[in-house]
Amino acid sequence: MGRLVATATPDTDIGTTRRAEPSAMVRWATRNWLTILAIVAVIIGTYFAYQWDSRQTTAVAAGTIRQATPLILAGMCGLVGERSGIINIGIEGQMLLAAFCGFMVTSYSVDALTSGPALAAGIIAAMAVAAVAGLFLAWTAIRLKMDQIIAGTVINIFAIGATSFFFVQGRTMPKVPNWTVSSLEEIPLIGRLFFDHGPLTYAAFAVVALFHVTMFHTRWGLRTRAIGEHPGAADTVGVKVLRLRYVNLAIGGALAGLAGFSLLQSAGVFNRGMTNGKGFIALAVMIFGRWRPMGVLAAALIFGFFNAMQSQLQFKQAFDIPPQFFGMIPFVLTIAVLAIAGVRARPPAAVGQPFESE
Amino acid sequence: MKNRWMMLLVVLATFGLIAAACGDSSGDGDTAAGDETSDDDGSGAGDDGDGDDEAMAEDDGEADSHSDDGDDEAMAEDDDEAMAEDDDEAMAEDEGDEAMAEDDGGSEEGCAGDLVCVGLVTDVGKVDDKSFNQSAWEGVQLLEGELGAQVDFIETQDSTDYATNIQSYIDQDYDVIVTVGFSLGEATLEAAGANPDTYFIGVDQFQGAEVANVAGLIFPEDQAGFLAGALAGRLTETGVVGQVLGTDLVPPVVAFKEGFDAGVAFANPDADDVIATYHPGGLDVAFTDPDWGATTARQAIDNGADVIFGAGGLTGNGALQEVAKDGGDVFCIGVDTDQWETVPEAQPCLVTSAMKLITPGIVDIANEWNGGAAPAGNFVGDVGLADYHDFASVVDQETQDFIADLTPQVLSGEVSTGYTPGG
Secondary structure (H helix, E strand, O other), X not given: OHHHHHHHXXXXXXXXXXXXXXXXXXXXXXXXXXHHHHHHHHHHHHHXXXXXXHHHHHHHHHHHHHHHHHHHHHHHHHHXXXXXXXXXXXXXXXXXXHHHHHHHHHHHHOOOOOHHHHHHHHHHHHHHHHXXXXXXXXXXXXXXXXXXXXXXXXXXXXXXXXXXXXXXXXXXXXXXXXXXXXXXXXXOOHHHHHOXXXXXXXXXXXXXXHHHHHHHHOHHHHHHHHXXXXXHXXXXXXXXXXXXXXXXXXXXXXXXXXXXHHHHHHHOOOOOOOOOOXXXXXXXXXXXXXOOHHHHHHHHHXXXXXXXXXXXXXXXXXXXXXXXXXXXXHHHHHHHHHHHHOOOOOOOOOOOOOOOOO | OHHHHHHHHHHHHHHHHHHHHHXXXXXXXXXXXXXXXXXXXXXXXXXXXXXXXXXXXXXXXXXXXXXXXXXXXXXXXXXXXXXXXXXXXXXXXHHHHHHHHHHOOOOOOOOOOOOOEEEEEOOOOOOOOOOHHHHHHXXXXXXXXXXXXXXXXXXXXXXXXXXXXXXHHHHOOOOEEEEEOHHHHHHHHHHHHHOOOOEXXXXXXXXXXXXOOEEEEEOOHHHHHHHHHXXXXXXXXXXXXXXXXXXXXXXXXXXXXXXXXXXXXXXXXXXXXXEEXXXXXXXXXXXXXXXXXHHHHHHHHXXXXXXXXEEOHHXXXXXXXXXXXXXXXXXXXXXXXXXXXXXXXXXXXXXXXXXXXXXXXXXXXXXXXXXXXXXOEEEEOOEEXXXXXXXXXXXXXXXXXXXXXXXXXXXXXXXXXXXXXXX
């Protein structure tokens, strides 16, 4: 009773001192001062870098976004899964399956359709097959109560085997066209950065925005976070935990499918094992981003930036350092960030645990 | 409870079906690949079929025995076991893959007494990789006609399997074993030491010391790179030339790069901005990452490069394809083989390729071995630029003459590339 009173009193206090209450915008700003600081720093840094050498800055910035694209999408796949309480180690396999099916569907349908619809069909196929793989993961985790790490590993092994097997060397697919916004793409730096990309790069940014809103501002998001944090409580208030997990894993799978197709957008061809560990890097991105869509975006951009810088420093032979060293930096950074900020980076509480309704 | 077992059975049945389907489709795929690599290889294609059938039967067997297990253990099984079951299944299928890959070339039994048998072990990758594995395999296939040899290949799945794959040919009494790639060098020397009666041809394997039964087929990549660089130096208008390379852990890649740098400087002192990047990954990914190759090529173009040299297996091919998106505004130069044929997607930008003539190199060595004078130590093969194809009308005559004059001078060493192997 005393507690209730105690909480009630400040309320009335605030009521009387209304003048002092900061506006919503100010409150948002004080809560996210670090983010704002970082964004401002990046913008200012980019501006001065551009003044110093416009060509190199454009090259690195464009490279950053391109390198980040698959990581953003794959990281979002991991995020949707873990927020729902299921660890998805199989992103790598989902991406590979998706890239393979996307490639094959596009490649075989391009004769019947034109290249545009064929690519659309390929994207849909990629999303579908990765979603099915996600449902398989959900099924093993929910119905069979399998260890989720092993279920994900099964997907990875299967993906490598199956795609190597079915792949026919020598097929080609039409190129994924860049969507440019005419006149806007002429703006220096900005145009190249934001208005001259393949459709999947735009999709990656749209996905982040979409999930940022839905995860924190809709009923679906609240329920998803609930089943990841405390499925028992969610179940008690009538959320269908298992069904929602199936749905979310399928959604996550579709995102992994987009990630897989984004590799095709970049490479223009399928190749055995072409994911090269990006599905695992995506997990690091997700953790680095502290299980938040905007965090995933930022983390993926940092990974992308270091990869782009790696190439750029070699281009300019600025330092005589082995290229492998630069390739290593994002991972070292992840470890460092996790070690320092790891106390605050907390995974959803119920992640990895099977749930049975009582 | 019962429901769960039904589900398990359904899963097993599904995996079985997938395995069976795999067998079929891979049969198609491999025959196609066989056709691609050799037109007159009727017997080889036949063998392909056999191998696949067998592997497929094996797969079915696996699947069956697993479902039996499932039935027997059904009563006592708990979740963990169900999980293990699934996992096993996946593993079994993976093994199936490998078994099938190894059966592809044919030859179920070892090498018969008086027949010359030539076996090829690929580097990690496939024999239809449109790059040096394929060139080497084409060379070995020619031996089928020239020496009447029985030929076969093993595709290495993992860099830990080099020694095992070489050993499997030794166990079958093969006479000549071709190992493709710098990475197999150590395993080759080890096997050669243990088996003095077997002759080894190591493609891209520099021999530090001469071993009687090993010929290292090496190429002056720096000379091929020099010629490509000279052409690039003549072609560039921005003065920026880009290189997208495999890993610097492999000396031939470094030789290509250093030669290319020198070539650009030789042909066009004004093109002082040669930008080059090695793949930052290890041997396992550096040559199989077209996404990285494409991304890096685009970054080089953003840096102003208008000629891109892509040297590094599929990674380099990724770069060529990216450059091709610009539809001829930016030139690209391929590597190892004439990539006009092997990467048709790159045709919009592909001026030429810095070729290593692996196929004739292997045939030459094998013929000398057959004649009784087996070359030992390093055997230097030929290099050169590939045909211009459609770009013959784009590259001006003066440049073409310049390259034509330069080629013999570089190959003879008259014009030095300034690169010393191992240095």
